[in-house]
Amino acid sequence: MSEVSLASGLMEFAPGAIGGFCNVFVGHPMDLIKVRQQSVPMGGGGGASVSRTAVAAALASNTSTSAMFRNIIAQEGMSGLYRGLSSPLIAVTPAFAVNFWSFDVAKNFIIKQQQQNANSNEEVPVQLSIAQISLAGAFSGICLGGVIGPSERIKCLMQVDKQRYSGFFDCARQVYKEGGLASVFRGTGSAILRDVPGNAAYFGAYELFKRQLCVWEERDTPSTRAILLAGGMSGVANWIVAIPFDTIKSRIQTAPAGRYRNYVDVLRQTIQQEGFQALFRGLTPALLRAFPANAACLLGVESARTFFASIR
Template identity: 45%
Template sequence: MADDQSSAAIKDEEFEQKKQATSSVKSFLSGGFGGVCSVLVGHPFDLTKTRLQTAADGKYTGGLDVVKQTIKADGIKGMYRGMGPPLIGVTPIFALSFWSYDMGKKLVYAMTPSRTDPKLSIPELAFAGFFSAIPTTMVAGPAERVKVLLQLQGQSGSTGPTYNGPVDVVRQLYKEGGLKSIFRGTGATLARDGPGSAAYFCAYEASKRLLTPAGQDPQQLNFLNVLTAGGLAGMAMWALAIPPDVIKSRYQGAPHGTYSGFLDCARKTVAKDGMKALFKGFGPAMARAFPANAATFLGVEVSLQAMNKMF
Protein backbone atom coordinates (compact mmCIF):
# COMPACT_ATOMS: atom_id res chain seq x y z
CA MET A 1 0.00 0.00 0.00
CA ALA A 2 2.78 2.40 0.95
CA ASP A 3 4.61 1.57 -2.28
CA ASP A 4 1.46 2.29 -4.30
CA GLN A 5 1.02 5.66 -2.59
CA SER A 6 4.68 6.52 -3.15
CA SER A 7 4.43 5.56 -6.81
CA ALA A 8 1.27 7.63 -7.22
CA ALA A 9 2.96 10.63 -5.59
CA ILE A 10 5.93 10.34 -7.94
CA LYS A 11 3.61 10.15 -10.95
CA ASP A 12 1.68 13.20 -9.75
CA GLU A 13 4.93 15.13 -9.33
CA GLU A 14 6.14 14.10 -12.78
CA PHE A 15 2.79 15.12 -14.28
CA GLU A 16 2.97 18.52 -12.57
CA GLN A 17 6.52 19.08 -13.82
CA LYS A 18 5.50 18.12 -17.35
CA LYS A 19 2.48 20.42 -17.11
CA GLN A 20 4.66 23.35 -16.02
CA ALA A 21 7.16 22.69 -18.81
CA THR A 22 4.33 22.58 -21.35
CA SER A 23 2.95 25.83 -19.94
CA SER A 24 6.34 27.50 -20.37
CA VAL A 25 6.61 26.32 -23.97
CA LYS A 26 3.13 27.65 -24.70
CA SER A 27 4.01 31.02 -23.15
CA PHE A 28 7.15 31.18 -25.28
CA LEU A 29 5.44 30.29 -28.56
CA SER A 30 2.34 32.41 -28.02
CA GLY A 31 4.49 35.40 -27.07
CA GLY A 32 6.43 35.08 -30.30
CA PHE A 33 3.27 34.96 -32.38
CA GLY A 34 1.86 37.96 -30.54
CA GLY A 35 5.05 39.88 -31.23
CA VAL A 36 4.80 39.29 -34.97
CA CYS A 37 1.24 40.64 -34.88
CA SER A 38 2.48 43.69 -32.98
CA VAL A 39 5.20 44.57 -35.49
CA LEU A 40 2.97 44.19 -38.53
CA VAL A 41 0.44 46.59 -37.05
CA GLY A 42 2.71 48.97 -35.19
CA HIS A 43 5.90 49.52 -37.18
CA PRO A 44 4.81 52.63 -39.14
CA PHE A 45 3.88 54.30 -35.85
CA ASP A 46 7.22 53.27 -34.36
CA LEU A 47 9.17 54.73 -37.26
CA THR A 48 7.25 57.99 -36.91
CA LYS A 49 8.00 58.10 -33.19
CA THR A 50 11.72 57.44 -33.66
CA ARG A 51 12.13 60.12 -36.31
CA LEU A 52 10.30 62.68 -34.20
CA GLN A 53 12.47 61.84 -31.20
CA THR A 54 15.78 62.16 -33.00
CA ALA A 55 15.19 64.94 -35.54
CA ALA A 56 16.48 68.47 -35.07
CA ASP A 57 13.99 71.03 -33.80
CA GLY A 58 11.79 72.35 -36.58
CA LYS A 59 12.35 69.50 -39.00
CA TYR A 60 8.85 68.14 -38.48
CA THR A 61 5.70 69.88 -37.32
CA GLY A 62 4.35 66.64 -35.86
CA GLY A 63 3.65 62.98 -36.47
CA LEU A 64 1.57 63.53 -39.59
CA ASP A 65 4.35 65.64 -41.08
CA VAL A 66 6.80 62.78 -40.53
CA VAL A 67 4.44 60.47 -42.40
CA LYS A 68 3.99 62.98 -45.23
CA GLN A 69 7.70 63.61 -45.69
CA THR A 70 8.58 59.92 -45.43
CA ILE A 71 6.04 58.87 -48.05
CA LYS A 72 7.09 61.74 -50.30
CA ALA A 73 10.72 60.63 -50.13
CA ASP A 74 10.37 56.84 -50.14
CA GLY A 75 6.76 55.95 -50.83
CA ILE A 76 4.66 53.75 -48.58
CA LYS A 77 7.55 51.31 -48.21
CA GLY A 78 9.42 54.06 -46.39
CA MET A 79 7.02 53.66 -43.47
CA TYR A 80 8.29 50.10 -43.08
CA ARG A 81 11.98 50.98 -43.20
CA GLY A 82 13.87 49.15 -40.48
CA MET A 83 11.11 46.59 -39.96
CA GLY A 84 13.48 43.69 -40.64
CA PRO A 85 15.29 43.70 -37.28
CA PRO A 86 12.17 43.86 -35.09
CA LEU A 87 10.34 41.33 -37.26
CA ILE A 88 13.28 38.93 -37.13
CA GLY A 89 14.05 39.68 -33.52
CA VAL A 90 10.48 40.00 -32.36
CA THR A 91 9.88 36.29 -32.02
CA PRO A 92 12.63 35.77 -29.43
CA ILE A 93 11.96 39.17 -27.82
CA PHE A 94 8.24 38.73 -27.27
CA ALA A 95 8.62 35.00 -26.71
CA LEU A 96 11.18 35.72 -24.00
CA SER A 97 8.98 38.44 -22.56
CA PHE A 98 5.91 36.27 -22.15
CA TRP A 99 7.97 33.26 -21.06
CA SER A 100 9.78 35.41 -18.48
CA TYR A 101 6.48 36.84 -17.30
CA ASP A 102 5.24 33.30 -16.78
CA MET A 103 8.46 32.51 -14.90
CA GLY A 104 8.01 35.67 -12.83
CA LYS A 105 4.54 34.58 -11.78
CA LYS A 106 5.83 31.12 -10.88
CA LEU A 107 8.57 32.77 -8.84
CA VAL A 108 5.92 34.71 -6.91
CA TYR A 109 4.05 31.49 -6.16
CA ALA A 110 7.29 29.83 -5.07
CA MET A 111 8.01 32.70 -2.67
CA THR A 112 4.50 32.54 -1.18
CA PRO A 113 3.90 28.82 -0.52
CA SER A 114 1.29 29.43 2.17
CA ARG A 115 -0.95 31.66 0.06
CA THR A 116 -4.66 30.82 -0.02
CA ASP A 117 -5.68 32.95 -3.01
CA PRO A 118 -4.19 31.86 -6.35
CA LYS A 119 -5.02 35.24 -7.90
CA LEU A 120 -1.93 37.46 -7.97
CA SER A 121 -2.16 40.96 -6.55
CA ILE A 122 -1.24 44.05 -8.56
CA PRO A 123 2.19 44.41 -6.86
CA GLU A 124 2.88 40.73 -7.56
CA LEU A 125 1.93 41.17 -11.21
CA ALA A 126 4.18 44.24 -11.34
CA PHE A 127 7.08 42.18 -10.00
CA ALA A 128 6.51 39.48 -12.61
CA GLY A 129 6.23 42.14 -15.31
CA PHE A 130 9.49 43.84 -14.33
CA PHE A 131 11.18 40.46 -14.08
CA SER A 132 10.13 39.70 -17.66
CA ALA A 133 12.17 42.64 -18.95
CA ILE A 134 15.50 41.41 -17.58
CA PRO A 135 16.24 38.48 -19.93
CA THR A 136 14.31 40.13 -22.76
CA THR A 137 16.62 43.14 -22.76
CA MET A 138 19.61 41.03 -23.76
CA VAL A 139 17.92 40.41 -27.10
CA ALA A 140 15.93 43.64 -27.38
CA GLY A 141 18.88 45.98 -26.76
CA PRO A 142 20.92 45.06 -29.86
CA ALA A 143 17.76 44.71 -31.97
CA GLU A 144 16.68 48.21 -30.95
CA ARG A 145 20.14 49.56 -31.79
CA VAL A 146 19.98 48.12 -35.31
CA LYS A 147 16.37 49.20 -35.82
CA VAL A 148 17.01 52.80 -34.77
CA LEU A 149 20.00 53.17 -37.09
CA LEU A 150 18.03 51.82 -40.05
CA GLN A 151 15.02 54.00 -39.27
CA LEU A 152 17.17 57.13 -39.12
CA GLN A 153 19.02 56.32 -42.33
CA GLY A 154 16.18 57.39 -44.59
CA GLN A 155 15.70 60.69 -42.80
CA SER A 156 16.72 63.58 -45.03
CA GLY A 157 19.67 65.49 -43.66
CA SER A 158 20.84 62.51 -41.62
CA THR A 159 24.56 61.92 -41.38
CA GLY A 160 26.56 58.82 -40.69
CA PRO A 161 27.21 55.52 -42.44
CA THR A 162 24.91 54.04 -45.04
CA TYR A 163 23.67 50.56 -44.27
CA ASN A 164 22.49 47.91 -46.71
CA GLY A 165 20.40 46.09 -44.13
CA PRO A 166 20.42 44.65 -40.61
CA VAL A 167 23.40 42.35 -41.20
CA ASP A 168 25.42 45.24 -42.60
CA VAL A 169 24.54 47.35 -39.55
CA VAL A 170 25.83 44.64 -37.23
CA ARG A 171 28.99 44.23 -39.32
CA GLN A 172 29.77 47.95 -39.31
CA LEU A 173 28.98 48.33 -35.61
CA TYR A 174 31.26 45.44 -34.74
CA LYS A 175 34.01 46.96 -36.87
CA GLU A 176 33.48 50.30 -35.13
CA GLY A 177 33.57 49.11 -31.54
CA GLY A 178 33.04 45.38 -31.21
CA LEU A 179 30.22 43.91 -29.15
CA LYS A 180 30.17 47.02 -26.98
CA SER A 181 28.98 49.05 -29.96
CA ILE A 182 26.31 46.50 -30.88
CA PHE A 183 25.00 46.42 -27.31
CA ARG A 184 25.10 50.19 -26.84
CA GLY A 185 21.91 51.30 -25.15
CA THR A 186 21.04 47.92 -23.65
CA GLY A 187 20.96 49.44 -20.17
CA ALA A 188 18.75 52.21 -21.53
CA THR A 189 16.45 49.56 -22.96
CA LEU A 190 16.10 47.99 -19.52
CA ALA A 191 15.44 51.42 -17.99
CA ARG A 192 12.55 51.72 -20.43
CA ASP A 193 11.27 48.15 -20.42
CA GLY A 194 11.51 47.34 -16.70
CA PRO A 195 8.91 49.83 -15.45
CA GLY A 196 7.13 49.65 -18.79
CA SER A 197 6.67 45.88 -18.59
CA ALA A 198 5.46 46.13 -15.00
CA ALA A 199 2.77 48.57 -16.12
CA TYR A 200 2.08 46.53 -19.26
CA PHE A 201 1.19 43.24 -17.66
CA CYS A 202 -0.50 44.84 -14.65
CA ALA A 203 -2.77 46.91 -16.86
CA TYR A 204 -3.65 43.90 -19.02
CA GLU A 205 -4.55 41.62 -16.13
CA ALA A 206 -6.39 44.35 -14.22
CA SER A 207 -8.34 45.43 -17.32
CA LYS A 208 -9.37 41.87 -18.10
CA ARG A 209 -10.61 41.41 -14.55
CA LEU A 210 -12.62 44.64 -14.70
CA LEU A 211 -14.08 43.82 -18.11
CA THR A 212 -15.11 40.28 -17.17
CA PRO A 213 -18.65 39.99 -15.77
CA ALA A 214 -19.01 38.59 -12.27
CA GLY A 215 -19.00 34.82 -12.18
CA GLN A 216 -17.02 34.42 -15.41
CA ASP A 217 -13.38 33.45 -15.77
CA PRO A 218 -11.16 36.31 -17.04
CA GLN A 219 -8.99 33.68 -18.76
CA GLN A 220 -11.81 32.69 -21.11
CA LEU A 221 -11.25 34.09 -24.59
CA ASN A 222 -13.38 37.14 -25.31
CA PHE A 223 -12.11 39.00 -28.37
CA LEU A 224 -13.43 42.41 -27.37
CA ASN A 225 -12.08 42.15 -23.83
CA VAL A 226 -8.68 40.97 -25.06
CA LEU A 227 -8.41 43.77 -27.64
CA THR A 228 -9.49 46.42 -25.14
CA ALA A 229 -7.26 45.17 -22.32
CA GLY A 230 -4.32 44.74 -24.69
CA GLY A 231 -4.70 48.25 -26.06
CA LEU A 232 -4.94 49.74 -22.57
CA ALA A 233 -1.88 47.76 -21.51
CA GLY A 234 0.11 49.26 -24.35
CA MET A 235 -0.98 52.77 -23.44
CA ALA A 236 -0.08 52.21 -19.78
CA MET A 237 3.36 50.98 -20.75
CA TRP A 238 4.18 53.88 -23.06
CA ALA A 239 2.86 56.46 -20.62
CA LEU A 240 5.83 55.44 -18.44
CA ALA A 241 8.30 54.48 -21.13
CA ILE A 242 8.44 57.53 -23.39
CA PRO A 243 11.13 59.59 -21.54
CA PRO A 244 13.66 56.72 -21.31
CA ASP A 245 12.73 55.72 -24.86
CA VAL A 246 13.63 59.19 -26.15
CA ILE A 247 17.04 58.99 -24.48
CA LYS A 248 17.54 55.42 -25.68
CA SER A 249 16.75 56.34 -29.29
CA ARG A 250 19.09 59.34 -29.24
CA TYR A 251 21.87 57.43 -27.55
CA GLN A 252 21.61 54.43 -29.87
CA GLY A 253 21.26 56.53 -33.00
CA ALA A 254 24.05 59.04 -32.32
CA PRO A 255 27.52 58.76 -33.87
CA HIS A 256 30.16 57.12 -31.71
CA GLY A 257 31.51 59.51 -29.08
CA THR A 258 28.54 61.88 -29.04
CA TYR A 259 27.51 60.75 -25.57
CA SER A 260 29.49 59.04 -22.84
CA GLY A 261 26.44 57.12 -21.70
CA PHE A 262 22.70 57.09 -21.05
CA LEU A 263 22.81 59.70 -18.28
CA ASP A 264 25.06 61.98 -20.34
CA CYS A 265 22.60 61.74 -23.21
CA ALA A 266 19.72 62.61 -20.86
CA ARG A 267 21.61 65.58 -19.42
CA LYS A 268 22.58 66.99 -22.82
CA THR A 269 19.11 66.43 -24.24
CA VAL A 270 17.42 68.36 -21.42
CA ALA A 271 20.10 71.08 -21.48
CA LYS A 272 19.66 71.64 -25.19
CA ASP A 273 15.94 71.10 -25.77
CA GLY A 274 14.34 71.29 -22.33
CA MET A 275 12.15 68.78 -20.53
CA LYS A 276 9.68 68.77 -23.40
CA ALA A 277 12.25 66.85 -25.45
CA LEU A 278 11.71 63.83 -23.19
CA PHE A 279 8.17 63.54 -24.51
CA LYS A 280 8.94 63.79 -28.21
CA GLY A 281 7.11 61.09 -30.09
CA PHE A 282 4.49 60.75 -27.35
CA GLY A 283 1.64 61.16 -29.84
CA PRO A 284 2.80 58.48 -32.31
CA ALA A 285 3.77 56.16 -29.45
CA MET A 286 0.32 56.38 -27.90
CA ALA A 287 -1.35 56.13 -31.31
CA ARG A 288 0.64 52.95 -31.92
CA ALA A 289 0.19 51.60 -28.40
CA PHE A 290 -3.47 50.67 -28.62
CA PRO A 291 -3.68 48.88 -31.99
CA ALA A 292 -0.24 47.25 -31.79
CA ASN A 293 -0.73 45.84 -28.31
CA ALA A 294 -4.33 44.89 -28.92
CA ALA A 295 -2.93 42.83 -31.81
CA THR A 296 -0.19 41.45 -29.57
CA PHE A 297 -2.48 40.11 -26.88
CA LEU A 298 -5.03 38.86 -29.38
CA GLY A 299 -2.25 36.91 -31.09
CA VAL A 300 -1.06 35.59 -27.74
CA GLU A 301 -4.50 34.54 -26.52
CA VAL A 302 -5.63 32.99 -29.81
CA SER A 303 -2.42 30.99 -30.24
CA LEU A 304 -2.55 29.94 -26.58
CA GLN A 305 -6.11 28.70 -26.97
CA ALA A 306 -5.13 26.80 -30.11
CA MET A 307 -2.20 25.13 -28.34
CA ASN A 308 -4.37 24.25 -25.35
CA LYS A 309 -6.64 22.33 -27.70
CA MET A 310 -3.72 20.57 -29.36
CA PHE A 311 -1.73 19.59 -26.26
Protein backbone atom coordinates in the same frame (compact mmCIF):
# COMPACT_ATOMS: atom_id res chain seq x y z
CA MET B 1 15.73 15.96 -24.83
CA SER B 2 12.61 13.97 -25.70
CA GLU B 3 10.23 15.04 -28.44
CA VAL B 4 7.55 15.63 -25.80
CA SER B 5 9.83 17.93 -23.78
CA LEU B 6 10.88 19.81 -26.89
CA ALA B 7 7.28 20.29 -27.99
CA SER B 8 6.30 21.44 -24.50
CA GLY B 9 9.14 23.96 -24.46
CA LEU B 10 8.17 25.32 -27.86
CA MET B 11 4.59 25.70 -26.70
CA GLU B 12 5.74 27.85 -23.79
CA PHE B 13 7.65 30.23 -26.08
CA ALA B 14 5.30 30.19 -29.09
CA PRO B 15 2.51 32.46 -27.76
CA GLY B 16 4.91 35.32 -27.06
CA ALA B 17 6.58 34.87 -30.45
CA ILE B 18 3.21 35.01 -32.22
CA GLY B 19 2.24 38.07 -30.19
CA GLY B 20 5.54 39.75 -31.03
CA PHE B 21 5.02 39.19 -34.75
CA CYS B 22 1.53 40.73 -34.55
CA ASN B 23 2.86 43.67 -32.53
CA VAL B 24 5.64 44.49 -34.96
CA PHE B 25 3.64 44.13 -38.15
CA VAL B 26 0.74 46.29 -36.95
CA GLY B 27 2.77 48.92 -35.13
CA HIS B 28 5.94 49.41 -37.19
CA PRO B 29 4.93 52.53 -39.20
CA MET B 30 4.25 54.56 -36.05
CA ASP B 31 7.38 53.18 -34.41
CA LEU B 32 9.37 54.46 -37.38
CA ILE B 33 7.97 57.97 -36.91
CA LYS B 34 8.59 57.84 -33.15
CA VAL B 35 12.26 56.94 -33.55
CA ARG B 36 12.85 59.66 -36.15
CA GLN B 37 11.21 62.26 -33.94
CA GLN B 38 13.33 61.23 -30.97
CA SER B 39 16.66 60.96 -32.75
CA VAL B 40 17.12 64.48 -34.14
CA PRO B 41 17.20 67.31 -31.58
CA MET B 42 15.02 70.34 -32.16
CA GLY B 43 16.63 72.79 -34.53
CA GLY B 44 17.98 70.03 -36.76
CA GLY B 45 21.20 69.46 -34.86
CA GLY B 46 21.43 65.74 -35.05
CA GLY B 47 24.31 63.36 -35.20
CA ALA B 48 26.57 63.12 -38.21
CA SER B 49 24.94 59.93 -39.40
CA VAL B 50 21.47 61.47 -39.29
CA SER B 51 22.22 64.84 -40.89
CA ARG B 52 23.21 63.23 -44.17
CA THR B 53 19.68 62.08 -44.89
CA ALA B 54 16.57 63.68 -46.27
CA VAL B 55 14.87 62.43 -43.13
CA ALA B 56 16.83 64.93 -41.03
CA ALA B 57 15.79 67.80 -43.29
CA ALA B 58 12.15 66.83 -42.92
CA LEU B 59 12.55 66.57 -39.17
CA ALA B 60 14.21 69.95 -38.91
CA SER B 61 11.38 71.63 -40.82
CA ASN B 62 8.41 69.87 -39.22
CA THR B 63 8.42 67.14 -36.59
CA SER B 64 4.66 66.70 -36.19
CA THR B 65 3.41 63.15 -36.56
CA SER B 66 1.05 63.93 -39.45
CA ALA B 67 3.73 65.92 -41.32
CA MET B 68 6.28 63.14 -40.92
CA PHE B 69 3.74 60.58 -42.10
CA ARG B 70 3.10 62.62 -45.25
CA ASN B 71 6.83 63.25 -45.82
CA ILE B 72 7.71 59.58 -45.57
CA ILE B 73 5.05 58.57 -48.09
CA ALA B 74 6.00 61.44 -50.44
CA GLN B 75 9.77 60.79 -50.30
CA GLU B 76 9.94 57.03 -49.75
CA GLY B 77 6.56 55.64 -50.79
CA MET B 78 4.31 53.38 -48.75
CA SER B 79 7.18 50.92 -48.36
CA GLY B 80 9.05 53.64 -46.47
CA LEU B 81 6.66 53.17 -43.55
CA TYR B 82 8.14 49.71 -43.10
CA ARG B 83 11.77 50.81 -43.28
CA GLY B 84 13.81 48.72 -40.84
CA LEU B 85 11.05 46.12 -40.44
CA SER B 86 13.45 43.20 -40.89
CA SER B 87 15.32 44.09 -37.69
CA PRO B 88 12.35 43.95 -35.29
CA LEU B 89 10.86 40.92 -37.04
CA ILE B 90 14.13 39.04 -36.66
CA ALA B 91 14.64 40.08 -33.05
CA VAL B 92 11.31 41.13 -31.55
CA THR B 93 9.57 37.85 -32.33
CA PRO B 94 11.98 35.76 -30.18
CA ALA B 95 12.35 38.65 -27.70
CA PHE B 96 8.61 38.67 -27.06
CA ALA B 97 8.76 34.90 -26.66
CA VAL B 98 11.33 35.43 -23.90
CA ASN B 99 9.31 38.35 -22.53
CA PHE B 100 6.07 36.42 -22.00
CA TRP B 101 7.89 33.28 -20.92
CA SER B 102 9.91 35.13 -18.26
CA PHE B 103 6.72 36.85 -17.09
CA ASP B 104 5.09 33.44 -16.60
CA VAL B 105 8.20 32.18 -14.77
CA ALA B 106 8.14 35.14 -12.38
CA LYS B 107 4.38 34.85 -11.87
CA ASN B 108 4.59 31.12 -11.11
CA PHE B 109 7.45 31.78 -8.68
CA ILE B 110 5.31 34.28 -6.76
CA ILE B 111 2.40 31.83 -6.71
CA LYS B 112 4.61 29.07 -5.31
CA GLN B 113 5.95 31.40 -2.64
CA GLN B 114 2.41 32.28 -1.57
CA GLN B 115 1.43 28.62 -1.42
CA GLN B 116 4.47 27.80 0.70
CA ASN B 117 3.73 30.68 3.04
CA ALA B 118 0.19 29.36 3.43
CA ASN B 119 1.67 26.05 4.72
CA SER B 120 -0.63 24.11 2.46
CA ASN B 121 0.22 20.62 1.28
CA GLU B 122 -2.10 21.04 -1.69
CA GLU B 123 -1.69 23.40 -4.59
CA VAL B 124 -4.57 25.84 -4.37
CA PRO B 125 -5.48 28.41 -7.03
CA VAL B 126 -3.97 31.80 -6.27
CA GLN B 127 -5.04 35.06 -7.87
CA LEU B 128 -2.16 37.48 -7.75
CA SER B 129 -2.70 41.11 -6.93
CA ILE B 130 -2.10 43.77 -9.58
CA ALA B 131 1.03 44.79 -7.68
CA GLN B 132 2.37 41.22 -7.87
CA ILE B 133 1.52 41.01 -11.56
CA SER B 134 3.41 44.29 -12.08
CA LEU B 135 6.41 42.91 -10.16
CA ALA B 136 6.51 39.85 -12.44
CA GLY B 137 6.28 42.24 -15.40
CA ALA B 138 9.22 44.25 -14.11
CA PHE B 139 11.31 41.07 -13.98
CA SER B 140 10.36 40.22 -17.54
CA GLY B 141 11.50 43.72 -18.54
CA ILE B 142 15.07 42.82 -17.58
CA CYS B 143 14.96 39.82 -19.91
CA LEU B 144 13.25 41.73 -22.72
CA GLY B 145 15.60 44.72 -22.63
CA GLY B 146 18.67 42.51 -22.55
CA VAL B 147 17.54 40.50 -25.57
CA ILE B 148 16.09 43.31 -27.67
CA GLY B 149 18.71 46.02 -27.08
CA PRO B 150 21.14 45.10 -29.90
CA SER B 151 18.38 44.69 -32.48
CA GLU B 152 16.90 48.05 -31.52
CA ARG B 153 20.30 49.63 -32.08
CA ILE B 154 20.24 48.31 -35.65
CA LYS B 155 16.56 49.09 -36.16
CA CYS B 156 16.94 52.70 -35.02
CA LEU B 157 19.95 53.29 -37.27
CA MET B 158 18.10 51.89 -40.27
CA GLN B 159 15.06 54.03 -39.50
CA VAL B 160 16.94 57.34 -39.30
CA ASP B 161 19.50 56.77 -42.08
CA LYS B 162 17.89 54.95 -44.99
CA GLN B 163 20.73 55.78 -47.41
CA ARG B 164 23.60 54.22 -45.52
CA TYR B 165 22.46 50.62 -45.05
CA SER B 166 21.25 48.10 -47.60
CA GLY B 167 19.59 45.86 -45.02
CA PHE B 168 19.63 44.40 -41.52
CA PHE B 169 22.80 42.35 -41.87
CA ASP B 170 24.66 45.14 -43.68
CA CYS B 171 23.79 47.49 -40.84
CA ALA B 172 24.86 44.90 -38.25
CA ARG B 173 28.16 44.40 -40.08
CA GLN B 174 28.87 48.13 -40.19
CA VAL B 175 27.94 48.60 -36.55
CA TYR B 176 30.23 45.75 -35.51
CA LYS B 177 33.04 47.09 -37.68
CA GLU B 178 32.65 50.50 -36.04
CA GLY B 179 33.31 49.32 -32.50
CA GLY B 180 32.88 45.60 -32.06
CA LEU B 181 30.32 44.13 -29.67
CA ALA B 182 30.39 47.30 -27.56
CA SER B 183 28.94 49.16 -30.53
CA VAL B 184 26.32 46.47 -31.20
CA PHE B 185 25.18 46.52 -27.56
CA ARG B 186 25.20 50.32 -27.22
CA GLY B 187 21.98 51.36 -25.55
CA THR B 188 21.09 47.90 -24.23
CA GLY B 189 21.34 49.16 -20.65
CA SER B 190 18.92 51.97 -21.44
CA ALA B 191 16.57 49.43 -23.07
CA ILE B 192 16.50 47.54 -19.76
CA LEU B 193 15.89 50.80 -17.85
CA ARG B 194 12.96 51.43 -20.19
CA ASP B 195 11.47 47.95 -20.12
CA VAL B 196 11.52 47.33 -16.36
CA PRO B 197 8.98 50.09 -15.49
CA GLY B 198 7.36 49.80 -18.92
CA ASN B 199 6.66 46.08 -18.53
CA ALA B 200 5.43 46.59 -14.96
CA ALA B 201 2.85 49.04 -16.30
CA TYR B 202 2.12 46.84 -19.33
CA PHE B 203 1.27 43.60 -17.55
CA GLY B 204 -0.32 45.35 -14.58
CA ALA B 205 -2.65 47.39 -16.78
CA TYR B 206 -3.52 44.38 -18.94
CA GLU B 207 -4.54 42.31 -15.94
CA LEU B 208 -6.43 45.21 -14.36
CA PHE B 209 -8.48 45.99 -17.47
CA LYS B 210 -9.02 42.31 -18.27
CA ARG B 211 -10.43 41.58 -14.81
CA GLN B 212 -12.64 44.64 -14.84
CA LEU B 213 -13.99 43.83 -18.30
CA CYS B 214 -14.80 40.28 -17.19
CA VAL B 215 -16.84 41.76 -14.35
CA TRP B 216 -18.67 44.15 -16.70
CA GLU B 217 -19.37 41.37 -19.22
CA GLU B 218 -20.28 38.92 -16.42
CA ARG B 219 -17.87 36.33 -17.77
CA ASP B 220 -15.29 34.07 -16.12
CA THR B 221 -12.92 34.42 -19.06
CA PRO B 222 -12.34 37.51 -21.19
CA SER B 223 -14.04 37.82 -24.57
CA THR B 224 -12.13 38.70 -27.73
CA ARG B 225 -13.39 42.26 -27.41
CA ALA B 226 -12.13 42.45 -23.83
CA ILE B 227 -8.70 41.09 -24.79
CA LEU B 228 -8.38 43.65 -27.59
CA LEU B 229 -9.40 46.54 -25.34
CA ALA B 230 -7.27 45.43 -22.40
CA GLY B 231 -4.31 44.75 -24.71
CA GLY B 232 -4.62 48.17 -26.31
CA MET B 233 -4.79 49.93 -22.95
CA SER B 234 -1.80 47.97 -21.66
CA GLY B 235 0.24 49.31 -24.57
CA VAL B 236 -0.87 52.87 -23.79
CA ALA B 237 0.11 52.43 -20.13
CA ASN B 238 3.49 51.04 -21.15
CA TRP B 239 4.42 54.02 -23.32
CA ILE B 240 3.18 56.68 -20.92
CA VAL B 241 5.64 55.26 -18.39
CA ALA B 242 8.46 54.27 -20.77
CA ILE B 243 8.68 57.14 -23.28
CA PRO B 244 11.35 59.26 -21.44
CA PHE B 245 13.60 56.21 -21.10
CA ASP B 246 12.93 55.29 -24.73
CA THR B 247 13.97 58.77 -25.89
CA ILE B 248 17.28 58.39 -24.07
CA LYS B 249 17.75 54.95 -25.60
CA SER B 250 17.02 56.17 -29.14
CA ARG B 251 19.49 59.04 -28.84
CA ILE B 252 22.23 56.83 -27.46
CA GLN B 253 21.72 54.27 -30.20
CA THR B 254 21.64 56.72 -33.13
CA ALA B 255 24.23 59.30 -32.02
CA PRO B 256 27.84 59.17 -33.31
CA ALA B 257 30.27 57.36 -31.01
CA GLY B 258 31.56 59.63 -28.27
CA ARG B 259 28.77 62.19 -28.38
CA TYR B 260 27.39 61.10 -25.00
CA ARG B 261 29.44 59.86 -22.07
CA ASN B 262 26.61 57.90 -20.43
CA TYR B 263 22.87 57.82 -19.85
CA VAL B 264 22.99 60.69 -17.37
CA ASP B 265 24.85 62.82 -19.91
CA VAL B 266 22.10 62.19 -22.49
CA LEU B 267 19.50 63.25 -19.94
CA ARG B 268 21.47 66.36 -18.94
CA GLN B 269 22.13 67.53 -22.50
CA THR B 270 18.58 66.88 -23.63
CA ILE B 271 16.97 68.82 -20.78
CA GLN B 272 19.56 71.59 -20.87
CA GLN B 273 19.31 72.19 -24.62
CA GLU B 274 15.68 71.38 -25.35
CA GLY B 275 13.80 71.36 -22.08
CA PHE B 276 12.13 68.59 -20.10
CA GLN B 277 9.40 68.19 -22.73
CA ALA B 278 11.97 66.83 -25.18
CA LEU B 279 11.98 63.57 -23.23
CA PHE B 280 8.40 63.05 -24.37
CA ARG B 281 9.03 63.56 -28.07
CA GLY B 282 7.58 60.68 -30.02
CA LEU B 283 4.78 60.13 -27.49
CA THR B 284 2.02 60.83 -30.03
CA PRO B 285 3.09 58.18 -32.58
CA ALA B 286 3.97 55.82 -29.72
CA LEU B 287 0.43 56.05 -28.37
CA LEU B 288 -1.10 55.86 -31.85
CA ARG B 289 0.92 52.69 -32.36
CA ALA B 290 0.46 51.27 -28.86
CA PHE B 291 -3.25 50.55 -28.90
CA PRO B 292 -3.63 48.59 -32.18
CA ALA B 293 -0.19 46.94 -31.95
CA ASN B 294 -0.67 45.64 -28.42
CA ALA B 295 -4.30 44.75 -28.97
CA ALA B 296 -3.07 42.54 -31.83
CA CYS B 297 -0.17 41.27 -29.70
CA LEU B 298 -2.25 40.18 -26.71
CA LEU B 299 -4.95 38.69 -28.90
CA GLY B 300 -2.23 36.68 -30.64
CA VAL B 301 -0.78 35.57 -27.30
CA GLU B 302 -4.12 34.58 -25.76
CA SER B 303 -5.29 32.81 -28.94
CA ALA B 304 -2.04 30.85 -29.14
CA ARG B 305 -2.26 29.89 -25.45
CA THR B 306 -5.81 28.64 -25.92
CA PHE B 307 -4.84 26.69 -29.02
CA PHE B 308 -1.79 25.02 -27.44
CA ALA B 309 -3.70 24.25 -24.26
CA SER B 310 -6.33 22.45 -26.34
CA ILE B 311 -3.79 20.15 -28.02
CA ARG B 312 -1.66 19.37 -24.97
